Amino acid sequence: MKFNPFLEAIKTYESGKDMDLIAKEFGLKEVIKLASNENPYGTSLKAKDAIANNAHLAHLYPDDTMSELKQALVQKYDILNENLIIGSGSDQIIEYIVHAKLDHSKAYLQCGVSFAMYEIYAKQLGAKVYKTLSITHDLNQLYELYQKHKNEIKVIFLCLPNNPLGECLDVKDVYDFLEKIDEDCLVAIDGAYNEFASFKDSKKHINPKELIDKYANAVYLGTFSKLYGLGGMRVGYGIASKEIISTFYKLRAPFNVTNLSLKAAVAALSDKDFIQRTLENNFSQMKIYEEFAEKHQIKYIPSYTNFITYFFDEKNSADLSEKLLKNGIIIRNLQSYGLNAVRISIGTAYENSRFFEEFSKIF
Incomplete structure (x- = not known):
């Protein structure tokens, strides 16, 4: 069977390894996953209660207006309902962006290493x-x-902070850059980790309302998968002008987010204590990773996310990752990005201590 020839150039996305499968394969009693940047503190109790209390809705199609979650996000960001679209993870909003602006005669632009799904x-x-x-x-x-390629480039992706490296631009520099971009080029600001960056340094904070008020060609992407601990529920959103959002709706399938996911997201937004605790613990634990790297002369980029990336000169990142895997620690090898590096999600104090225990044996 023949398929579109350009599909041959696509590398399949590598998702995180399943903990139960790893435990069975290597006969392990404990497996710690520090590979997918999930919230190590789980899901807020409010979100769990929302899921349990609304289980009776599972047989019904969800409210396709998503009015409850939209209203919560409208209040959070001081935007209008017409500026918002909800997706099955922010990945789905990325898909809308690409389908709205690109085809075989056009191009998009990104930094050298960023989120694989753009490509x-x-x-x-x-x-x-x-x-x-x-x-x-x-x-x-x-x-x-x-x-150089202005006639071709119709989308620019800025991942702020950047996945899988962790660095982040100052918002002032982002705005200066946007001033120079033609209005017909859509600039996507992927803020999947922006809450973490904003907590660490206010100069990194991107205000979605300010962004779209200043730049009609900008779209902000947010997600509930990281800070809010709802990776398994798949909820993301896009914020942009009415013109952009109405176009995205032409690409959206009906009922694309489940009842339980919508209820969980509304509840997660309201759990301020869980959010604050997650942010504080993340950066206090990250200091341990930075100190270890400096002590052992491991290169790293100061991170504004919930993960840190270690770069190696002599050690092989694939070898290190495989040895850790066999000892029950899952991290992300970045050789698929062309890097001799690993990305490590910041876990709980116990998970991080176990990582360093096993990593020190093999490093």
């Missing part, structure tokens, strides 16, 4: 990909490429 979705349409030589967000390099 996968673009290549599904046969679109071209432009990346900077810098693996992190170098706005000068991004603008040079944009200027």
Whole structure:
């Protein structure tokens, strides 16, 4: 059977390894997953209660207006209902962006290493990909490429903070960059980890309302998968002008987010104590990773997320990851990104101590 030839260039996305399968394969009693940037403190009790209390709705199609969650997000960000679309994870909003602007004659732009799904979705349409030589967000390099290929580039993805590296631009620099981009080029600000960056440094905070009020060609992406501990419920959202959002709705399938997911997301937004505790614990535990790296001369990029990336010169990241896996610690090897590096999600104090216990044996 013949398929579209441009699909041959797509690498299948690598998701995190299943803990139960790893335990069975290696005969382990305990497996600790520090690979997928999930919330190590689980899901807030309010969200769990919302799921349990609404289980009776499981046989019904969800409210396709998603009015309850939309109203909660409208109040949170001081935006209008027409500026908002809900997706099955922010990945689905990325898909809308790509389908709305790209085809085989067009291209998108990103920094050298960023979230893999940008490229996968673009290549599904046969679109071209432009990346900077810098693996992190170098706005000068991004603008040079944009200027050189302006007729082709119709989407720019800025992942702030960046996954899988963790660095983050100051919002002032982002706005200066946006001033130079033509209105017909859609600029997506992927804020999947922006709550973490905002907590660590206010200069990194992106206000979605301010962003879309200033720039009609900008869209902000948010998710409930990281800070809010709802990775398994798949809820994300996009915030943009009425024109952009109404176009995205033409691409959206009905009933794309489940009843229980919507209820859980509303409850998770309201649990301020859980959110604050997660942020505080994340960065207090991250200091241990930074101190270990400095002590052992491991290169890392200061992270504004809930993970940290270690870079190696002599050690092989795939080998290190495999040895840790056999000892019940799952981390993310980044060789698929062309990096001799690993990404480690910041876990609980116990999970992190177990990581260092096993990592120290093999490093």
